[in-house]
Amino acid sequence: MTARRIVVTSGKGGVGKTTTTANLGAALAQRGKRVILVDADIGLRNLDLVLGVEKRIVFDLVEVVEGRCQLRQALVRDKRFGENLAILPAAQTREKTAVTELQFAEVVTGLGDMCDYVLIDSPAGIEHGFRNAIAGAAEALVVTTPEVSAIRDADRVIGKLQERGLPMRLIVNRVRPEMVRTGEMMSVDDVCDILSAELVGIVPDDPEVIDTTNRGVPLVLDPAQRLGAIYIKIARRLEGEMIPFTQLGAGGFFGRIFEALRAG
Amino acid sequence: MIRAKAGGLEIIFSGRPFTDAYLELRERLEGAPDFYRGSNATVVLGEAPSADELHRLASTLSGAGIEWDGAYGLDSTVAPLPKRTPRTEAELSDSARSLVADFEGARKDLAGRRQRGERRSPPPLIAVAPRPAPPVEPASAVLYHRGTLRGGQSLANVGHIVIVGDVNPGAELVAGGDIVVFGALRGVAHAGAQGDRSARVYALVLEPTQLRIATTIAAGAERTGAPVPEEAFLAEAGDRIAIAPAGHPPHLKSTAEQL
Amino acid sequence: METQRVVSVPSEAAPQLEIHAPSAPVESQKKPKARGRTIVVTSGKGGVGKTTTTANLGIALASRGAKVVLVDADVGLRNLDLVLGLESRVRYHVLDVLEGKVSLADALVRDKRVQTLYLLAAAQDREKDDIATDAMIGLIEQLRGEFDYVLIDSPAGIEMGFKNAIAAADEAIVVCTPEVAAVRDVDRVVGLLGNRITVQLVVNRIRPALVRKGKMLSVDDVNAILRLPLLGVLGDAPDVIIATNRGEPVALDDASETGAAYRAIAARIAGEDVAAPQAAEPEGLLDKLGSFFGGRR
Numbered sequence: 001m002t003a004r005r006i007v008v009t010s011g012k013g014g015v016g017k018t019t020t021t022a023n024l025g026a027a028l029a030q031r032g033k034r035v036i037l038v039d040a041d042i043g044l045r046n047l048d049l050v051l052g053v054e055k056r057i058v059f060d061l062v063e064v065v066e067g068r069c070q071l072r073q074a075l076v077r078d079k080r081f082g083e084n085l086a087i088l089p090a091a092q093t094r095e096k097t098a099v100t101e102l103q104f105a106e107v108v109t110g111l112g113d114m115c116d117y118v119l120i121d122s123p124a125g126i127e128h129g130f131r132n133a134i135a136g137a138a139e140a141l142v143v144t145t146p147e148v149s150a151i152r153d154a155d156r157v158i159g160k161l162q163e164r165g166l167p168m169r170l171i172v173n174r175v176r177p178e179m180v181r182t183g184e185m186m187s188v189d190d191v192c193d194i195l196s197a198e199l200v201g202i203v204p205d206d207p208e209v210i211d212t213t214n215r216g217v218p219l220v221l222d223p224a225q226r227l228g229a230i231y232i233k234i235a236r237r238l239e240g241e242m243i244p245f246t247q248l249g250a251g252g253f254f255g256r257i258f259e260a261l262r263a264g
Numbered sequence: 265m266i267r268a269k270a271g272g273l274e275i276i277f278s279g280r281p282f283t284d285a286y287l288e289l290r291e292r293l294e295g296a297p298d299f300y301r302g303s304n305a306t307v308v309l310g311e312a313p314s315a316d317e318l319h320r321l322a323s324t325l326s327g328a329g330i331e332w333d334g335a336y337g338l339d340s341t342v343a344p345l346p347k348r349t350p351r352t353e354a355e356l357s358d359s360a361r362s363l364v365a366d367f368e369g370a371r372k373d374l375a376g377r378r379q380r381g382e383r384r385s386p387p388p389l390i391a392v393a394p395r396p397a398p399p400v401e402p403a404s405a406v407l408y409h410r411g412t413l414r415g416g417q418s419l420a421n422v423g424h425i426v427i428v429g430d431v432n433p434g435a436e437l438v439a440g441g442d443i444v445v446f447g448a449l450r451g452v453a454h455a456g457a458q459g460d461r462s463a464r465v466y467a468l469v470l471e472p473t474q475l476r477i478a479t480t481i482a483a484g485a486e487r488t489g490a491p492v493p494e495e496a497f498l499a500e501a502g503d504r505i506a507i508a509p510a511g512h513p514p515h516l517k518s519t520a521e522q523l
Numbered sequence: 524m525e526t527q528r529v530v531s532v533p534s535e536a537a538p539q540l541e542i543h544a545p546s547a548p549v550e551s552q553k554k555p556k557a558r559g560r561t562i563v564v565t566s567g568k569g570g571v572g573k574t575t576t577t578a579n580l581g582i583a584l585a586s587r588g589a590k591v592v593l594v595d596a597d598v599g600l601r602n603l604d605l606v607l608g609l610e611s612r613v614r615y616h617v618l619d620v621l622e623g624k625v626s627l628a629d630a631l632v633r634d635k636r637v638q639t640l641y642l643l644a645a646a647q648d649r650e651k652d653d654i655a656t657d658a659m660i661g662l663i664e665q666l667r668g669e670f671d672y673v674l675i676d677s678p679a680g681i682e683m684g685f686k687n688a689i690a691a692a693d694e695a696i697v698v699c700t701p702e703v704a705a706v707r708d709v710d711r712v713v714g715l716l717g718n719r720i721t722v723q724l725v726v727n728r729i730r731p732a733l734v735r736k737g738k739m740l741s742v743d744d745v746n747a748i749l750r751l752p753l754l755g756v757l758g759d760a761p762d763v764i765i766a767t768n769r770g771e772p773v774a775l776d777d778a779s780e781t782g783a784a785y786r787a788i789a790a791r792i793a794g795e796d797v798a799a800p801q802a803a804e805p806e807g808l809l810d811k812l813g814s815f816f817g818g819r820r
Binding site: 011012013014015018043044046049050092095096123124125126127128129147148149152153156176179184185186207208210211213214 | 569599600647651652678681683730759761765
């Protein structure tokens, strides 16, 4: 198996796991990597929506596991990225218990033979769906927002990832620099301190992102979206490049992160 | 050390060495040999046991009439995990490693089976075989449903399906015959699912995510303008699904005609 | 071996061992005298404002004089105590009560700002499967005997935690944000709530400016799919995030617009006829075909 298998998770719902998975996958694909996205949120599938491929789903993860189709048949290719981006959709009419951890892990292993990256979109929570999602992964990206409840949940999830020996890195989503400046929102520094996690991305809040997910347009495809560039940077950091974080006007953390990068 | 839970007994071995726990369990069971007879149990392990110890546990449990569903857990008090350090595989013996690998999945799967009334559980340590797809129930010629079909719900019928209400995105209809929706069809509709290429899909508002007729699949197209009642059917060549305004719903052929 | 009293352990399947546990579970088997309203706040999608809504509605209802208890059903990922600013006062949680370690009265945390508001916190270090559905039902039934409102904060998703949260509820408030994914998830949840539970909708985080620009779904767009009675519409003000981080729900703040909106929703729940900005739900096709075809569920 050649692919890197990364689960995108958070604990708290609604912090941007699916948006991150879709956009990061698109960014990697745009850079020439072969990427397969897996939606582990059986019963509440949204990854296909966000990627805009909902109408072309024929088979899903559960049908693969139940042997009603081949793995390849279930993949839906996003034609905007040539051969580089595909998704294995979740089932909508089933429940998460339709798939065991072992079965999920086997599916991800199978996908790993077909691409460079498998990104697994985890459901919210730490129940069966979450356990399935991490079962197939070798690394994790934890997404959080700078809010106490999100951080508390991320902390719980990080603990669970550690138990499984999964190396993880952090993406802080929906940062509002003006609120950080006035002290009404935690800084990225604070978040990293509390979670003791290595940072791989800082994504500012942008209310127009919802529109792009509604329309199924990955940010990297829309030149009007500056956030696309940020996901490209995250993709490059995943590939091992050392890219400094853009100062978001919160002062202080830029120097600190640079420090960390220099340390390796 | 023995707790009752919704799905059965939980026998807690964690928090101390296996031998101590095992001896206590054996004593309890010998003291009241039929008290737990007929129950199912899962064991929460602390220390990783050897194959031999597991064997003895299994026979003690079966001697007391307890069906052993599975084992899980590694208690942090016995094998302490510093909060942020990954646990290495090397700590486990071979038999314990295979136990740990899918304990969560197996446990949930078994709980699920029990809930569905399947009493007998397969041995817990092996990968679970996939369930075969449930067959479409032979039903009346027309399945008639009143009300909105919500996302995640699905209806299947060997004959026709008639919905009085909307079919929301995420909902699914599968019919051997025709599909008629007196409402908005926004989900996935599959007519002629058993191969009938003359099957049709009718809706007051035809805005499906996807349409399937026999073996042909079409993604829903963007619609503009005020909706009118429409019908979808296989075009002449049979490789496209065509849509045309429909004055009235289709005459539903009797199943005798169709088959 | 000591002799032990036996209480029937609820189960769906195998012959069950009867085990003893003191207090609550025994009562759960008796037919309760219904008193308070049991309302679950849920959504399917995470992060749309379930917990914030539960907290604020609880405060608003209690401020009107009702005796309210908030139950956090998000075992393992509890946040209701945080949002209320009560986390430092939580000593015991739901599982402590269900396992008989402590009485219900001891576990309830009383809010010092609004005297008739109580919190029953979730366990942080446990799993949702640790609670049996029947035990949850028994607990809620016990609570409704003592409170005017039992508000249950559901976890995200539709797994065991969600199922336990809705099991004892007669009513549901589904919270939806104006995005397609949220609408789809709420629709799924409504389908799962079944016919037993009365459902009403709260649309959260509407930004009228974006709606006008066509960059955000309108309430009508949302309800064109969901077709639920609309309980209220909330905007997307930054004061809510600040309030959450500080543990001071906006419903306590007379100057907050969002707080006022929550208070209006509470009034509506209590049966008052409060004018809403977008009161009417759009006519579904079922309605257009006439009442002949029946209700919207």
